Amino acid sequence: MRVDGRCHCGAISYEAEVDPEATILCHCTDCQTLTGSAYRVIVRAPAATFVLRGTPTIYVKTADSGTKRAHAFCPVCGSPVYATAAVPNPPLYSLRVGTLRQRAALQPRRQQWCASSLPWSMSLESLEKLDRQ
Numbered sequence: 001m002r003v004d005g006r007c008h009c010g011a012i013s014y015e016a017e018v019d020p021e022a023t024i025l026c027h028c029t030d031c032q033t034l035t036g037s038a039y040r041v042i043v044r045a046p047a048a049t050f051v052l053r054g055t056p057t058i059y060v061k062t063a064d065s066g067t068k069r070a071h072a073f074c075p076v077c078g079s080p081v082y083a084t085a086a087v088p089n090p091p092l093y094s095l096r097v098g099t100l101r102q103r104a105a106l107q108p109r110r111q112q113w114c115a116s117s118l119p120w121s122m123s124l125e126s127l128e129k130l131d132r133q
Helices: 029-035
Strands: 002-006 013-017 024-026 040-046 051-053 057-062 068-073 080-085 092-096 110-112
Touching: 002 092, 013 040, 013 092, 029 040
Parallel strands: 024 110
Antiparallel strands: 002 013, 013 051, 024 040, 040 092, 057 068, 068 080, 080 092
């Protein structure tokens, strides 16, 4: 599936090919902290299909395992855009689904790091639903 996305202010934009079946919802504490939310939704794109316009700011996070991940965000509005291995020519980009124009078509197929999930985040059906605030 061809996708395109951008940060909130439009300073960063991109295009890529993704497999919608590979959309993941992650509950790890890094995703919670880096998003300021309960989880993050990602879809991976092969580097060969990823075209970036603009220059993101890169933050390199070192995991407990020692693995380094480069997190890219807009230097103007702060929107997280993608993460990738902190190596030259990484093979994959983990795109932040919230920045994609086609986000409604990318339903998560798997949840990971559920041991770190916030207890309330696994069941939202009972919450009051408003169309607008």
